Amino acid sequence: MTAMYYKVRHYQYKNRIGNLKSEAVGVVSGEKHFPIFPGNMIFKPLTKSKPFSTPLYAYAEVFWSTIINEYFMPAPRYELAICEGYEAVNEKYLDYGTTVPMAYKEGESLLNLLEFFRKYPDEKVDIDNYVNYCQMFYDYRDIFEADFLQEHQEMAEQLAMQVLISVLKGDQNYHYENVAFLCDKDGGIISLAPMIDHEFSTYFMFPDDVSRHVYWLMELSKSIRGWEVRPGEYDNFKDPEERKLMEKSATCIHKNLLYIKEHYPQTTEEFLDKAEKLKTALTEASEDFLIRRNMEYPDCADSSAWLIGKARYKDKDEEKASAYEAELYGKGKKLDFRDVSISAINEIKAVISQMEEVLRKRE
Incomplete structure (x- = not known):
């Protein structure tokens, strides 16, 4: 196992060599312009208005990108980073975040699943009713049934592996904008792009609130x-649409697993073999x-602090932002990183066992 690398890269915003316009065009309005530094390294900041964001979001990116690259498939490795002067220019972002190599070369581009099915509609995929919801698991069966993936078996198998890994890492934000095709300069699809964005990993969410953490686990x-x-x-979700989403999310991972087990048995066996090696390493090392x-x-972690940023930068409601500041100031919890790590390791091993039970069970 390559040692987890938690050193911090330091950047000066004024020394950037360019800005990356967000390649994930989606249903959430607004554009991201992340700075690029030499070596084609993208600085990805922590966002003041992102739901439940804490410094552990950055550590989760380092943790999972290392594990995925080591045990499952090539993946861009994240590092902790500080970009001095960024918050002063883009006040809804922090100077703290991560840095990661660009997932594509010059002349190439990414096309996420939402963009793909808008460009190439498929009657099996109801893309017009897709929603981007940050604490929801997504049903990928219709995506696999789409003509393109039916005709491109290798890419379908790549997607099956990514879906399995997303379950392993407890990703509560593995929506259709986080999966992308790698395209050449003419827009032709080369392959599925490597996995990125690992921040919404269940094991690292709500470190300041045990009951919320256990609920989502x-x-x-x-x-x-x-x-x-x-x-x-x-019924505690008062909005009917939100309630419907959560009811669908509550069983869809199981449906994804059964579909992949039936249609991609070789990928399933490959995943199980690699996950078992990971579980052994988590136990023995x-x-x-x-x-x-x-x-x-x-x-220090405060999973509710994002409400201040949402009120100030999205809702443009300074009165509400000030009220949240008064309510939440000083409520953050100092992180015990060893405790968080041991808890996450035990939870990951338990999830691997649960996945093995479903994927190995004879129907």
């Missing part, structure tokens, strides 16, 4: 196992997987 576990939704189970706190990086 159970939602992941229930969706893997395919437990039926009980009447009234999601757990010290290699511990998050090492970097003294230069924030070490």
Whole structure:
């Protein structure tokens, strides 16, 4: 196992060599213009208005990109980073974040699934009713049934592996804008792009609120196992559309797993073999997987602080932002990185076991 690397790269915003216009064009309005530095390194900042964002979002990117690259498939490696002067110019972002190599070469581009199905409609994929919701698991069966993936088996198998890995890392934001095709200069599709964006990993969410953390970990576990939704189970979601989304999310991982198991047995076996090696390493060499706190990086988590940023930068409601600031100021929890790491390792091993149970079970 390559050691987890938690050193911090330092940049000066004024020394950027360009800006990356967000390649993920989606249903959420607004554009991102992330700075690029020598070596085609993109600085990806923590965002003040991103739901539930804490410094662990950055550590999760380092953690999972290292594991995916080491155990499953080539993936761009994230590093912790500080870009001094960025927040002063783009106030909804922080100077803290991660840096990652660009996932494509000069002349190439990315086309995410939302863009693809808008450009090449398929009657099996109801892309017009797709929503981007940050705490929801997505059903990929219709995507696999689309003509393009039916005709391109290798890319379908690549996607199947990515979906399996997304379940392993407890990704609560693995939506259709986070999966992309790599295209050549003429727009022709080369392959599925490498996996990026690992921040919404369940194991690293809500470190300051145990009950919320356990709730969402159970939602992941229930969706893997395919437990039926009980009447009234999601009545705490008052918005009917949101409630419907959560009810669908509650069982869709299980459906994804069964579909992949049936249609891509070789990919399933490959994943299970690699996941078992990871589980063994997590047990026998757990010290290699511990998050090492970097003294230069924030070490306090407040999963509710994003409400301030949402009110100020998205809702443009300074009165509400000030009220949230008064309510939340000083409520952050100092992170115990060893405790977080040990908890995450145990939870990941449990999820691997749950996935093995579903994927190995004889129907």
